[in-house]
Amino acid sequence: MSRRLVNGLLGLGAVSALTGLMGTALAYLWPMAGGAAGSTRLVGREGPLLATALGDDEGLVARSSEGKILVVRKGDELIGLEATCTHLGCTVAWNAASQQVECPCHGARYNLRGEVLRGPARDPLGRIELSADEAGISVVRRLDS
Amino acid sequence: MAHHPGRLFGNQRRVLLAAILCLGVATTPVISQQVDLEEVMCTLCHFEQGDAFATSIHYKRGLLLCNDCHGGLPFEADTEIAKAPGTGFIGRPARGDIAALCGSCHSGPAQFFVQGPHREWHNEANPTCISCHSNHAVVDATLDLIDESCSKCHEIGTPALAWGTDLAAALRGAKGDLDHTATILDSLIAADRSLRHAMPLLETATSSLREADPRSHALDQALMNKTFDLFRQDLTAVEQAIADHAETRERRRWIVYPVWGFIVVNVLLMWVKRRQLK
Amino acid sequence: MRSPVRQLWRWLDDRLNLEPLRNALSENLRKPVPIHVNWLFTLGSVLIALLTVQLLTGLLLMVYYKPSAQEAYGSIELITNEVPMGWFVRSLHNWGSHLIVIIALLHMVRVIIYGGYKRPREVTWIIGVLLLAVILGFGFTGYLLPWDQVAYWGTVVATEAPASIPVVGPLTQQFMIGGTEVADPTLGRFYVVHVFLLPLVLLGLMGLHLILIRYQGISSLKRTDEEEPTAEEISGEGGKPFVPYHALKDLTSVYLALGVLVTLALVFQAHIGDPADSLVTPVGIKPEWYFLPAYQLLKYVPEVVGVQVPPLFLLLLLALPLVIDTSPERHPRRRVGVLAGSLVVALVVLMLGILGHLSETTQTFMGTSYHFDLLGWPHLVADGTATVEVM
Numbered sequence: 001m002s003r004r005l006v007n008g009l010l011g012l013g014a015v016s017a018l019t020g021l022m023g024t025a026l027a028y029l030w031p032m033a034g035g036a037a038g039s040t041r042l043v044g045r046e047g048p049l050l051a052t053a054l055g056d057d058e059g060l061v062a063r064s065s066e067g068k069i070l071v072v073r074k075g076d077e078l079i080g081l082e083a084t085c086t087h088l089g090c091t092v093a094w095n096a097a098s099q100q101v102e103c104p105c106h107g108a109r110y111n112l113r114g115e116v117l118r119g120p121a122r123d124p125l126g127r128i129e130l131s132a133d134e135a136g137i138s139v140v141r142r143l144d145s
Numbered sequence: 146m147a148h149h150p151g152r153l154f155g156n157q158r159r160v161l162l163a164a165i166l167c168l169g170v171a172t173t174p175v176i177s178q179q180v181d182l183e184e185v186m187c188t189l190c191h192f193e194q195g196d197a198f199a200t201s202i203h204y205k206r207g208l209l210l211c212n213d214c215h216g217g218l219p220f221e222a223d224t225e226i227a228k229a230p231g232t233g234f235i236g237r238p239a240r241g242d243i244a245a246l247c248g249s250c251h252s253g254p255a256q257f258f259v260q261g262p263h264r265e266w267h268n269e270a271n272p273t274c275i276s277c278h279s280n281h282a283v284v285d286a287t288l289d290l291i292d293e294s295c296s297k298c299h300e301i302g303t304p305a306l307a308w309g310t311d312l313a314a315a316l317r318g319a320k321g322d323l324d325h326t327a328t329i330l331d332s333l334i335a336a337d338r339s340l341r342h343a344m345p346l347l348e349t350a351t352s353s354l355r356e357a358d359p360r361s362h363a364l365d366q367a368l369m370n371k372t373f374d375l376f377r378q379d380l381t382a383v384e385q386a387i388a389d390h391a392e393t394r395e396r397r398r399w400i401v402y403p404v405w406g407f408i409v410v411n412v413l414l415m416w417v418k419r420r421q422l423k
Numbered sequence: 424m425r426s427p428v429r430q431l432w433r434w435l436d437d438r439l440n441l442e443p444l445r446n447a448l449s450e451n452l453r454k455p456v457p458i459h460v461n462w463l464f465t466l467g468s469v470l471i472a473l474l475t476v477q478l479l480t481g482l483l484l485m486v487y488y489k490p491s492a493q494e495a496y497g498s499i500e501l502i503t504n505e506v507p508m509g510w511f512v513r514s515l516h517n518w519g520s521h522l523i524v525i526i527a528l529l530h531m532v533r534v535i536i537y538g539g540y541k542r543p544r545e546v547t548w549i550i551g552v553l554l555l556a557v558i559l560g561f562g563f564t565g566y567l568l569p570w571d572q573v574a575y576w577g578t579v580v581a582t583e584a585p586a587s588i589p590v591v592g593p594l595t596q597q598f599m600i601g602g603t604e605v606a607d608p609t610l611g612r613f614y615v616v617h618v619f620l621l622p623l624v625l626l627g628l629m630g631l632h633l634i635l636i637r638y639q640g641i642s643s644l645k646r647t648d649e650e651e652p653t654a655e656e657i658s659g660e661g662g663k664p665f666v667p668y669h670a671l672k673d674l675t676s677v678y679l680a681l682g683v684l685v686t687l688a689l690v691f692q693a694h695i696g697d698p699a700d701s702l703v704t705p706v707g708i709k710p711e712w713y714f715l716p717a718y719q720l721l722k723y724v725p726e727v728v729g730v731q732v733p734p735l736f737l738l739l740l741l742a743l744p745l746v747i748d749t750s751p752e753r754h755p756r757r758r759v760g761v762l763a764g765s766l767v768v769a770l771v772v773l774m775l776g777i778l779g780h781l782s783e784t785t786q787t788f789m790g791t792s793y794h795f796d797l798l799g800w801p802h803l804v805a806d807g808t809a810t811v812e813v814m
Contacts, residue, residue, distance in 0.1 A: 006418050013411040021479075027507040028483050337694055339504050394692070397511075401686050408682040415671045415678075422668055 040065050040139045048136035051078060059094025059101075064139050069128055070094060070101065071137060072112060078137060080128030081114050087121040101125065114144075178207045185219045186227060187211045197281035214238060214246060241266045243273040253359030261363040272298065286358075288313050288320075312369065316357060319376055323354055326383055333387065343386040350379035455654055455662035456669050457643045459537070464641070466530040468673035469680040471633075473523045474625065476684065477561075480516040481618065488568070490614040492607040495570035496698045503695065514688035520562055522684055524713045527558050531740075535765050538753035540744040542647040547635045552740045554628050557621055559713065564617035566711055567610060575699035576708040578613075579605050580718070587726035604701070647751040707783055715779030716772045722782075722798055 042049040042062035049062040049071065059072040061083045068083040072094045081101060083091050090105035100117060101110040108121035115124050127143040182188055182204070188195025188211075203209040212219045216233035218226065228234040238246055244266070248255025255274070258264065263271045277294035278286065295309030330347055334340045353376040360372050425433075436442055487506055489498040502509035531551065534540055540548035567578045582605065586596040601608030643652050652660075663669065697705075710718050721729035739747070748761045755762060778799030785794045785804060792804035 001417060003418075003421055006414055006421065010411065010414050010418065013407070013414065017407070024508050024511065025479070025483060028509060028512055029486065030507060032505065032507075337692075338696070339500075339694075342504070397689050397692070401689050404685050404689075405682055408678050411678055412675050415675045419668060419671050422663075 041135070042069060042071065042130075042137045042139070050134075050136050051132035054078070057096040059096075061091055061093065062137075066128060066139050066142065069130075069139070070125075071130065072101075074112070078130045078132055079112050080130040080139070081110070081112070082126040082128065084125075085121055086116075086123040086125065087119075092125070179205060180207065180210060185211060186222050186224075187215075187217070187219055189222075190224075194281050197279070201279075201281060201283040202285050203283055240273060243275060247274040247278075251359075254362040257359050257361075257363035261365060263364070270298070288317050291316075291361075308364070308366070312361060312364075315369070315373060316361065319354055319357065319373060322380060323350060323376075326350075326380060326387075330383065330387060333390075337390075340387070340390055343383055343390075346379070346383045346386055350376060350383055353379045451637055452666040452670075453664040454640060455657040456641055456665050457652070457657055458660050458662050459644055460641055460662075460669065462672065462676065463529075463533045464669075465673045465676035466526055466533060467636075469676050470523065470526050470530060471629070472677040472681060473519055473526060473684070474629070476515060476681070477519045477523065478622065480512050480519065481622075483512050484516060485618060490568070490610055492570060492610055492699075495568060495610060496695070499569045499571075499695055503693075510692055511688060514691075514693040515684060517693035518684055518687040518691070520565060521712075522680070522687075523558055524562060526680070527555055531555065532765075532769070535743070536755050536762065537642070537644070538748075538755070538758060539642050541642070541748070541751075541753055542744070544635070544639055544642055545744045547632060547639070548744055549741055550628050550632045550635070552737060554625070554632065555740075556737055557625050557628065561617060561621050561625075562711055562713060564613040564621070567605075567613045568617065569695055570610065570699045571696040572699055572703075572705050573696050573708065575605060575701065576704055577710050578609070580708055581710045581714060584717075584721060584726060584730040587730050589727060606701070642753060644754045646753065649751075709779065712776065712780070716775035719775045719779030719782065719799065 042064050044053070044060060044062045049060065051073075054060055054071060054073040056073055056075060059070055061068055061070050063069075066082075068091060070081045070083040070092060072079045072081070081092075085092050085103040085105065085108055087103065087106055087108050090103050092101050092103045092108075092110065095102045098109075101112065101114075103109070103121065106120050107118065108116065109118040110121070110125050111117055113124075114127050116122065129140040129143055130137050131140050132138075182195055182199055185195065188198075191211075198204050198211070210219050211217070212233075215238070216235045217228050218232050221227035226232075228236075244255050244259050244264075248258075258274070263273075265271050266273060272294075276297070277290060291309055291313035295306050299306035299309065327347060330340065330343055334344075353372075357369070357372050357376065360368055432441075484502065487498055487502050487509070489495055499513070502513055504510070506512075534548070534551070540551075563581065567574050578600075582596060582600050585599065586592045588595060597603060599609075599612075600606075601612050640651075643657075645652065709715065717729070717733045720732055723729075724732075748758070750758065750761075752758050778795075781795040781801075782797055782799045783795065785792055787793075793801040794804050795801050
């Protein structure tokens, strides 16, 4: 065998071994699905979020399989919006005094239909249909296209 | 002394008896001691029944005394007082009351029994609970009971008897399979804890099979098939988890061959290279 | 026109004047190696490779491992069952630790046989003994981290001994375990030692060890009072340059050792036992195999004596070139006394280890069962009924 060939093959061997090792490390470090991502039920800080936890005109953020969701009670209705501001990703909150969904980071404002009232956000918040029973509030589906 | 309240009022004796009976049974496990039958006055005259009762699980676990089914005052020596009207004494329970009486604690089996072919208590040919389970010498129900009981009334060669035999065999087979899988799982978990995730699956299968016991009293083939199907599904899930685990292990071990192939090739290459350097 | 690598080199060399450094290194690496250097001399490189694997797998494990008494066990379960390839990384780390101790001991034996610790290489030897202590320290501290029953109680048993030292014993022990019993603080300090302190010390010592070896070269078999052979003399005898010839041999051994490691990790996957329960001691708890000789010795001698033996043993090793074997001879054939003595010591340690393993177990040999008592003496077991004699 020519020296070049042997050198080449050895080099290839070393590279593939290193690639194998790096591949293992990469797979190992690959981000895993975490937290309460599995359930369509909304989970708050202390467990499943019950409809009774919200008074009229009150809002709370909880986790679900659809990500963080802002739930606002208006009378008997529960309104669900994506709680992640479309500007830079902070978590929004409901302000009953101003009757607006507000982002504390850069002042973006939305209404209860998710529409942007004031920037710097440009895209609306996704709307989520919710249903409630004694066990808690669940995500039915995303509204909008 | 264990307390066995058995006071009855008026016509709703069955309901109240049932309620109090269940309450009594519910509390007696806390104080479940056997009462010395010598002190139970009923057995002075009714000694045959007393002897039979002494062998029963109801007596040995301190669950029931005579008055829990028959009413009256069991520790009262004077028979007039013991069986006085106000004591709730009913003597021998009416045939039609038996399923409800036993069912006041054993609600599952009783509820299914009264749906089955034996429910017509007017018909003296039909069994009641005590026909198979005995009235006084009640022991822990086993599958052997099915083999013994059906043939008391059904002739050999009849479809009814065959159905009973098949049912017992099916239950026996199912229990055997469950125990077998449970044993395998236990020994595998002892070696490798990661299989513990299969334990909840095993519990699901166990409770599925437990459903079969009360349901079998309905003697309904369709119902039993459904029950067994569900059980088989659950058991398969456990077996699948075990198989997946073994397969994963095998697959991982198999990687050893290409690894050594790679190493041998490289070792040879390096040997060649060293020779070239000379 | 030029390859990017060459361009980068040129850029750095212009600013840092690397050429002389490179030439010196190149010259050093191509120095001929004495002809007696055989495959046993590749063990050092194997050790470097294995330690690198430990470092890398350890780093990965640290991403998911949680060093608290409440979370440690669960995090290991997460790594083993849920993290992709987590079972493999953990298995490698586990088996790697065993292989490192074995290879380190074999490497040390090789050095003893060939007199590599003699003048002027005593410093290299001293660093080597310290490295051995560091490796054992890694094993000791790492053992606790999974926080299962074996880890917990093995550590309780292992940390029990220092308390018997007069005067400072109890305080020493409490300092080691961060309290009066093995608990969360123990885990905290063992973790810091295992992932930060010891790796730093290891890298430092290893660096020095390698620099000295390169600087002084591999020892010849001539007497220490004779002139070291020149490069020409070694070449003349047939000695080959380290790079590329012996380096390829080292690499071959590394490939083979890694193959063994990967095989062990795949076939005998590392498991975890029951979670640690400080209120229930399981039957038959013993330290890891490389601590068994010390463990067994403690059963024969008073604790206060026994606990001093391991550090004294290390001191003995350190003293080997300085006090014990000061003869100028390097060649094994002319050092039979030292080699015989070392063999005896090795056999005694091995014997203690075997007794330690067999003690308090029942073994069946050719149909007959023997129960080994606390001190390792076998007792016949008659018809399956174990007769346990408490000495």
